[in-house]
Amino acid sequence: MTTVLLTLLSLPIYVLILWPVVVAARRVLGVRIGTVRALVGAFVGWLVAGRVMLSLNPVVHGSAGAFVGLLIPIAGSAFLATLTFLFLAEMAVPGGSGLGVVGRFRSLRRRFVRARRYSQVSRIAMRHGIGRYLVGRGGDERQAVLARSLRRALEDGGVTFVKLGQVLSTRPDLLPPVFVDELSHLQDQVAPVDPEAIERDLVEELGRPLEEVFATFDREPLGTASIAQVYAARLHSGEDVVVKVRRPGVDRIVERDLDIVHRVARSLELRARWARSLGVVDLAEGFAAALVEELDFRVEARNIAAVRAASPGSSVDVPDVHMELSGERVLVLRRLHGAPVRGAIAAVEAARRGELARSLLDCLLRQVLLHGVFHADPHPGNVLLLSDGTLGLLDFGSVGRLDAGLRNGLRDVLAAVDRGDSAALRDGLLEIVDRPDEIDEQRLERALGGLVAKHVAHGQGPDLDMFADLFRVVTDFRLSIPPPIAAVFRALATMEGTLGLISPGFDILAESRAFATALVGERLRPDSVRTAAVDELMALLPVLRRLPQRVDRVTSALERGRLSVNVRLLADERDRAMVTSMLHEVLLAFTGTATGIMAVLLLASTSGPRVLPDLTLNQLFGYNLLVISALLGLRLLFVVFRWRDSLRSRGRPT
Numbered sequence: 271m272t273t274v275l276l277t278l279l280s281l282p283i284y285v286l287i288l289w290p291v292v293v294a295a296r297r298v299l300g301v302r303i304g305t306v307r308a309l310v311g312a313f314v315g316w317l318v319a320g321r322v323m324l325s326l327n328p329v330v331h332g333s334a335g336a337f338v339g340l341l342i343p344i345a346g347s348a349f350l351a352t353l354t355f356l357f358l359a360e361m362a363v364p365g366g367s368g369l370g371v372v373g374r375f376r377s378l379r380r381r382f383v384r385a386r387r388y389s390q391v392s393r394i395a396m397r398h399g400i401g402r403y404l405v406g407r408g409g410d411e412r413q414a415v416l417a418r419s420l421r422r423a424l425e426d427g428g429v430t431f432v433k434l435g436q437v438l439s440t441r442p443d444l445l446p447p448v449f450v451d452e453l454s455h456l457q458d459q460v461a462p463v464d465p466e467a468i469e470r471d472l473v474e475e476l477g478r479p480l481e482e483v484f485a486t487f488d489r490e491p492l493g494t495a496s497i498a499q500v501y502a503a504r505l506h507s508g509e510d511v512v513v514k515v516r517r518p519g520v521d522r523i524v525e526r527d528l529d530i531v532h533r534v535a536r537s538l539e540l541r542a543r544w545a546r547s548l549g550v551v552d553l554a555e556g557f558a559a560a561l562v563e564e565l566d567f568r569v570e571a572r573n574i575a576a577v578r579a580a581s582p583g584s585s586v587d588v589p590d591v592h593m594e595l596s597g598e599r600v601l602v603l604r605r606l607h608g609a610p611v612r613g614a615i616a617a618v619e620a621a622r623r624g625e626l627a628r629s630l631l632d633c634l635l636r637q638v639l640l641h642g643v644f645h646a647d648p649h650p651g652n653v654l655l656l657s658d659g660t661l662g663l664l665d666f667g668s669v670g671r672l673d674a675g676l677r678n679g680l681r682d683v684l685a686a687v688d689r690g691d692s693a694a695l696r697d698g699l700l701e702i703v704d705r706p707d708e709i710d711e712q713r714l715e716r717a718l719g720g721l722v723a724k725h726v727a728h729g730q731g732p733d734l735d736m737f738a739d740l741f742r743v744v745t746d747f748r749l750s751i752p753p754p755i756a757a758v759f760r761a762l763a764t765m766e767g768t769l770g771l772i773s774p775g776f777d778i779l780a781e782s783r784a785f786a787t788a789l790v791g792e793r794l795r796p797d798s799v800r801t802a803a804v805d806e807l808m809a810l811l812p813v814l815r816r817l818p819q820r821v822d823r824v825t826s827a828l829e830r831g832r833l834s835v836n837v838r839l840l841a842d843e844r845d846r847a848m849v850t851s852m853l854h855e856v857l858l859a860f861t862g863t864a865t866g867i868m869a870v871l872l873l874a875s876t877s878g879p880r881v882l883p884d885l886t887l888n889q890l891f892g893y894n895l896l897v898i899s900a901l902l903g904l905r906l907l908f909v910v911f912r913w914r915d916s917l918r919s920r921g922r923p924t
Contacts, residue, residue, distance in 0.1 A: 307359055311352040319348035350897060353904050387526050388533075391427055398423040417452035424456060429496035429520060430527035430561065432456050437557050447738065463499060465489045467518045475600040483595065487513070496520070497564065497667070502605065511592065514567065514601040521565050528558045549750065556753050564667045567601040573643075573669035574603070580641030586633040587662040606664070608656035615655055615772055622659070627773035628781055630661055634765055635785050638758055639681060642672040646757045648765050653772075670757035676702055680758065687736065688783060690726035692719035704750040717743050855909060862902030869895035 398419040424435040438445060439453035469489075473479060480487050484503040491499040492512065497520055501513045535554035538545035563569045571591045578588045587606060595602040608614070615623060630653065637644035645652070646668040654662040672680065679701030686694035696715045721743060725736035737759070744751060751759075769776045827833040872892030879887045 307356065311355045311359070314355045315348040315352035318351035322348070350900055350904070353901065388530055391431075391527075391530055394423050394426045398426070413446055413448045414452075417449045420449070421452045421456055424453075428523065428527065430524050430531065432496055433561055433564075434531065434557055437560070462491055462494050463517055468499065468501075468515050471518055471599055472513070472515060475597045476595065484511075484513075498567075503602075505592075510605040510607070512589075512603050512605045514603070516565065516567065516599040524561060524565060528561065531558065560668075560753075566598050567596060568598055570601055570667050570669075571596050573666040576643040576671075577637065577645055577663070577666060577669060580637045580643040581633055584633045584636070585629045585660050587656060587660060589662070589664070606654050606656055606662040608654035608662060610651055611653045611655050611661070611768070611772055612650040618655070618659075620773075623773040624776065626655075626661055627769045627776045630772070631765065631769060631778065631781055632785060634761065635782065638670075638672065638761070639677060642674070642677050644670050644672075644758070644761060646670040646761045648761060648768055650768050650771050653768055668757075670754055670761060672754050672758070676752070676754055680755065684782075684786070687722075687726070687740075688786070690722045692716075692722050695722065699744075699749070702752065702755050703744065704752060706748055709747060709749075714743075714747055717746070855906065858902050859906055862899050862906065865895045865902070866899035869893070869899055 400416070400419050400423055421435065424431040435453045435456045439450050439456065445453075469480065476483055483505075485506045485508075486504045488502040491501055493500045496517075498514050498516050501515065503511050503513050505511055531554050532551075535545075535550040538550050571593060574588065574591050578590075581588060589603040589606055592602040592604075615626075618626070630648070634644060634648060645663055645666060647665065648663065652663060652665045654664060656662050679698055682698030683695060683702065686692075686698050692715055695718045696711065699714075699718070700709075700711070718740075721736065721739055725739065766778055769778055824833065869892045872888045872895065875888045875892075876886065877888060
């Protein structure tokens with residue numbers, strides 16, 4: 271009875287020492303432990319300690335020395351029970367999310383909504399026969415049938431999945447041609463939003479009634495898409511504008527669906543080799559970042575300003591943005607009066623159609639190769655034939671950007687393709703791709719040489735099929751094309767269809783070569799050469815200024831015989847941290863193994879002074895060492911499982 275009472279009275283004491291227990295558990299397990307989880311773990315440890323004390327009461331009754339000797343095993347068993355509970359809880363529900371008790375309860379509704387949407391997406395996938403591919407199991411269907419089923423499933427999935435399919439349709443380096451062709455036909459299938467909901471969002475974003483901002487506002491949308499609707503309006507100044515309004519609630523839908531895309535991508539990388547080879551997790555992250563940007567119309571406003579700056583003197587018109595009226599959900603632009611080229615170009619005479627196609631190609635190539643900011647989706651719906659007979663560009667939600675290094679590499683690739691130079695093509699290609707750690711450059715050059723011999727005729731430029739085969743070579747050598755470069759090829763492929771619609775028979779390759787020739791001529795003009803020489807000299811001056819001093823240092827060291835080369839192993843701090851961590855774990859494993867062996871030997875021993883009739887001093891030490899060995903083993907198990915979970919979270923196979 272005394273022991274039971276002592277056990278009950280020890281609960282407040284055990285709770286009072288909870289913080290040291292939590293600190294010790296954090297040190298042992300190496301993870302942050304929440305208050306609620308720590309309290310439950312402490313309670314479990316208290317129950318175990320009480321049970322052990324009740325079991326030992328008949329044995330140690332009246333022997334204070336034996337009770338003191340067993341304090342470490344009793345406390346160790348309680349601490350071990352606490353750690354075991356925390357270990358199992360961490361494996362079941364990993365901590366570190368930053369959510370407290372209230373936060374977890376608030377997240378239940380979001381989890382329920384996400385689970386319901388996940389179930390809906392799964393039913394769509396199953397209905398179209400692609401469900402088994404989402405869990406990494408393939409099938410024997412023909413590619414054309416599978417591609418068509420994938421397109422229909424993405425269309426039924428809604429805005430996020432339609433956008434995902436449209437992005438995948440621009441990656442011929444990742445998907446077979448039949449998939450690229452099928453996904454290029456993806457269409458938004460959405461109904462117009464209730465005008466009252468649109469007006470509420472407009473008033474909230476503008477901060478005043480529509481009548482104070484617009485002289486007239488047509489509540490019938492000019493166009494409806496999955497992300498936004500476009501309306502015609504007129505400012506009080508008399509200027510005609512278009513107002514692009516984000517669909518209410520689309521940001522929540524996209525956020526929920528992107529979480530599903532991330533989960534499916536991580537699952538595929540764990541289950542399917544083809545998904546790991548494609549790097550679907552990286553693709554999902556890039557797609558998510560681009561789509562989130564597309565939802566913010568402030569980004570599109572900056573895109574329009576950048577494209578306008580990259581098109582000085584171009585005959586292709588780009589609308590102005592009314593920045594003072596635009597925001598995250600609303601974009602107000604100068605209206606370009608005209609009609610989409612798909613329906614209006616038929617009334618234009620053939621000679622003029624060729625001029626229009628040439629001006630559009632010139633505009634895009636200058637944006638890509640000279641300025642590094644370009645319209646990434648110039649399909650016929652985004653190109654207007656204006657009332658003055660020129661062309662205009664719309665919809666700048668998708669804009670590509672190339673830094674100077676990528677622009678130079680891309681120019682080198684295109685020049686090498688035009689010359690049929692396989693060595694230069696290899697060097698230019700390796701400048702613009704994310705190359706793996708190991709690559710056989712000689713074999714890559716031979717593959718590119720065969721490609722050049724197949725597609726580049728003597729004295730003529732390459733044909734269009736060469737670029738499709740080039741993507742196959744990139745895939746075969748596991749080279750990853752950066753998203754900006756992929757956006758360039760997407761824009762050029764889309765532009766090819768638009769130019770063919772504007773001027774049937776338009777030779778995009780011949781016109782591109784003419785553009786390149788004119789560009790070289792521009793660069794050879796005296797003022798251009800002088801500007802380029804000044805830029806290069808200014809970049810070289812700091813190096814030239816330091817060169818004499820460095821040469822003097824080297825020659826002085828040679829003269830005194832003190833020239834040496836220092837090579838530092840493990841110079842990277844991350845490498846040193848990894849080696850240190852591995853050394854610590856090896857020492858822990860050795861210590862745990864040694865204490866475990868010593869504990870077994872001591873427990874099996876019958877020698878030594880007797881503390882109790884059935885317990886010797888050696889056995890008492892053995893119990894203490896056994897608890898220590900168990901704690902160290904639990905620590906190592908936790909490290910192993912956390913390491914596997916970290917690999918899974920990064921999408922790497924274990």
